[in-house]
Amino acid sequence: PGWFSEISPLWPGEAHSLKVEKILFQGKSDYQNVLVFQSSTYGKVLVLDGVIQLTERDECAYQEMITHLPLCSIPNPKKVLVIGGGDGGVLREVSRHSSVEQIDICEIDKMVVEVAKQFFPDVAVGYEDPRVNLRIGDGVAFLKNVPAGTYDAVIVDSSDPIGPAQELFEKPFFESIAKALRPGGVVATQAESIWLHMHIIEEIVANCRQIFKGSVNYAWTTVPTYPSGMIGFMLCSTEGPAVDFKNPINPIDDESPVKTIEPLKFYNSEIHQASFCLPSFAKRVIETK
Ligand SMILES: NCCCN[C@H]1CC[C@H](NCCCN)CC1
DSSP states (O other): OOEEEEOOTTSTTOOEEEEEEEEEEEEEOSSOEEEEEEESSSOEEEEETTEEEEETTTHHHHHHHHHHHHHTTSSSOOEEEEEEOTTSHHHHHHTTOTTOOEEEEEESOHHHHHHHHHHOHHHHGGGGSTTEEEEESOHHHHHHTSOTTOEEEEEEEOOOSSSTTGGGGSHHHHHHHHHHEEEEEEEEEEOOOTTTOHHHHHHHHHHHHHHOOSOEEEEEEEOTTSGGGEEEEEEEEOSSSOOOTTSOOSOOOOOOSSTTOOOOSSOOHHHHHHTTOOOHHHHHHHSOO
């Protein structure tokens, strides 16, 4: 019955719209407004505080890339931490890596988990993996209690720096991630759009270069239903065994104990390598002189 338009001060003067067939859920959690609707051409859509988080049709591009860019860059990841990602999509992708023994996830908003399980079963299927441990809480506080060197990989699947995820873009949080990672450990974070947020990205890159003494790279993927049609990721590693994010060394065996997950729809080793190629206006800012 009409159109949903994603209007936000984070992307002034533009708005992506999706045709709405039916509103399926509307609620207010302790942290944000939660909306689920059936769209005409992108399947079901999850919206938090008016911002599109995922659609059934294109979520694969984001979940697969934010997960496999880091995990395919190190040999035998065993312990993985997901901050955010309450919809379960990143968990589904981590579960494809048979070397992984422990998947911890810290999501602040339990309504996101419940809504994902109810309306997005093919995304929330990640919770069925027996290696998953869910903690409902603030990722900033969670990381403060993690012993140094615990994780091989951390994935920060956050919303945008307005609202609950604000602190996940700040320096102290990145420092707590570096401490929680083993030497040569890797982190992937949601890092906005080069078309919309070059200034935010510039600041994030500067912070990452100070904190992560291994590699610091920016990669990107196309997500039609995110503003500007793309989203980027910071890929960083701590000092220790060198990590070359641009050349995947750890192929996905694409099997998961969760028998019902579908084969990869987006990620492959060529698009892994291609995702680090940047247009000149972004290269100038992101890559050291
Ligand atoms: N697991 C899927 C969660 C996706 N996280 C974010 C949702 C908000 C979205 N805004 C894009 C704003 C323009 N860069 C970025 C990804």
